[in-house]
Amino acid sequence: MEKKHPLQDKWVELLISDHAAPVQGKLIDIGQDIFVIQDGVKYVYVPIIHLQQLRFLQEEPRELFPIPEELKGRPLEQLQDPVSYRKILLSAKGMFSEIYVTGSQSIHGYLTSVMNDFFVFYSPVYHTVIISLQHLKYLVPYHPNITPYQLSPEQFPLRPSTITLARTFEGQLRKLVGEFVILDLGVNPNKIGLLKNVQDNMAELVNANGASIFVHIDHIQTLHIP
Structure with a gap:
């Protein structure tokens, strides 16, 4: 069994590259390349490569609400294969999610494909977006009953990309x-x-x-x- 991080299961604050506001929550899982944070409402998946600072918070954690089990990230001691960045992306395919990459706003939509070093995200604002794996700052999957901007399936159908995809x-x-x-x-x-x-x-x-x-x-x- 791998030794737990000293801050695992603690209330922490993360500073993330290019993101002005810190992320706060309970550090519930750690893989080789990803942190899993529960902020009291949702899970936030943060690739470790973009972590600038991690520190312990004294505040008591807020009440934690359940989220979809397929994206929950089980405790490391129960896993032979720890949670990983790629596994989370593959699990998130087809789920309404929020991602942050660059700029002043995050993007909302659906992850549709995961390739070698990029993934494809379908957004009602930007439509098909090609995103380099090394630049995703965080991923937040939402409850299955939630849709972008409360759009109906008729208003925002999840269509596969018409772009021919390469591996890289x-x-x-x-x-x-x-x-x-x-x-x-x-x-x-x-x-x-x-x-x-x-x-x-x-x-x-x-x-x-x-x-x-x-x-x-x-x-x-x-x-x-x-």
């Missing part, structure tokens, strides 16, 4: 050469334009002024087609 994020970028795309949710206007070329780990994007902008693939967090 770089391969997916290559498949979209020649398309008008938005990188990183369009927070930076220079990351909106025609994807002209992908070569030597760089993506060439032609912006509104016709200038070529080169972005290293490792720094592309999301991609979607408007």
Whole structure:
């Protein structure tokens, strides 16, 4: 049995990369690459790579409410194979979830596919979003009875992506050469334009002024087609 983290089952605060507000809750499970936090209402899954600081809180935990068992994350001592980032993503497929990657807002929708180093998220706002695994800051699965913005299935049907998927994020970028795309949710206007070329780990994007902008693939967090 692996030794428990000294803060496991304690009330903690996490500071996460690019996320202004800290995440607070009970640290209920730890895998090699993910923390599982129960904040009193929901589970928050935080990839360890984006953890900047973890500290103990003195406050008493709030009452914990039940959530779907398939995403609960059992205690490590009951597992031969600990909870992992990829297992959580695969379990979350088809469930209404909240994710945070970049910018000032999280994204709500459904995770539809998990590939080698990226996943596909379908949102009523952004539609099909390609997201690099290394840039997801947290995932929050919601109760099965909850839908985005209380939209009915007729208003927001869960449709499979019409984009042909590659195995890798770089391969997916290559498949979209020649398309008008938005990188990183369009927070930076220079990351909106025609994807002209992908070569030597760089993506060439032609912006509104016709200038070529080169972005290293490792720094592309999301991609979607408007």
